Amino acid sequence: MSVRKICVYPDPILREPTEEVTLFDEELWILVSDMLETMHVSDGIGLAGPQVGIAKKIAVIEYNGEKYVLINPEIFEKEDIKTVEEGCLSFPGIYEKVESPEYIKVRYYNENGELIEKEIEGFLACVFSHEIDHLNGKLLIDRVSPLKRQFLKKKMAKQAKGN
Ligand SMILES: [Zn+2]
Numbered sequence: 001m002s003v004r005k006i007c008v009y010p011d012p013i014l015r016e017p018t019e020e021v022t023l024f025d026e027e028l029w030i031l032v033s034d035m036l037e038t039m040h041v042s043d044g045i046g047l048a049g050p051q052v053g054i055a056k057k058i059a060v061i062e063y064n065g066e067k068y069v070l071i072n073p074e075i076f077e078k079e080d081i082k083t084v085e086e087g088c089l090s091f092p093g094i095y096e097k098v099e100s101p102e103y104i105k106v107r108y109y110n111e112n113g114e115l116i117e118k119e120i121e122g123f124l125a126c127v128f129s130h131e132i133d134h135l136n137g138k139l140l141i142d143r144v145s146p147l148k149r150q151f152l153k154k155k156m157a158k159q160a161k162g163n
Contacts, residue, residue, distance in 0.1 A: 001037045004052040009090050009156050015137045016055040021071045024113035028058075032069050032111045035060045044089045046127050048134030051090050059131035063124050073108035073132050084126050088140045092159070094152060098143040100126040 007013050021028060031054065039047040039060055048059040061068040078101040087095045104125045107117045120128055133139070141152050 001033050003041050004034050004038045006038065006042060006047075006089050007051055007053055008092065008160070009139065009141065010153075010160075011090070013053050013055065014050050014090055014134070014139060016050060017137065018049060018055045018057045018135045020057050021109070024071075024109070024111065028071075029111055031058065032060065036062070036067065039089075042089050046131045047089060048131045050134055050137075057135045059135065061124075061127055061131060063127055068128075069111045070106075070128070070131065071109040071111065071113075073106055073128075073135070075104050075106050075129065075132055077103075077105035078129070079103040080121075080125075082126075084123065086126065086130060086140060088130070091140055091152070091156065094140070094155070096140060096144050096148070096152075098140065101129055102126065104128060106132075 035047050035052060038052060039062065045063050046059065046061045049056045057072045059070045059073065061070065080101060080103040081099050082102045083097050084100050085095050085097050086100065102122055102125050104120050106120060106128055109115055141149055144152065
């Protein structure tokens with residue numbers, strides 16, 4: 001297992017279209033375990049492929065001691081939109097109140113290529129939704145007000161200069 005570098009906004013990889021995963025092979029399993037490890041050491045609860053420079057439809061989540069590996073995920077029902085505070089490993093130190101579904105129906109493959117269909121409620125539904133947004137190039141910054149977006153862009157540009 002190895003820890004991968006997390007891509008931070010405005011890294012263009014975060015906006016790149018992602019490809020479907022077609023091979024459930026050792027390369028995929030290595031990527032999954034690296035992503036889980038990277039998420040752990042970064043204290044995250046979710047991490048999507050583009051965040052480690054991989055433009056593929058893959059994300060990992062760990063919440064309440066439960067691990068989820070999402071491959072080619074698709075949300076086909078969303079309800080119960082609430083305002084919740086979200087953070088993102090690609091926006092270090094930033095937490096924003098955004099609207100997010102607290103009920104979803106989702107379909108995805110796990111790392112062994114098994115098709116899974118689930119109903120998810122509560123904050124975990126927000127986490128799933130956030131990670132699946134990443135696979136469609138949609139980021140936390142797109143979900144705040146235009147004024148707030150300007151502010152966050154400046155803040156992230158400043159952070160990037162500092163590095
Ligand atoms: Zn994120």
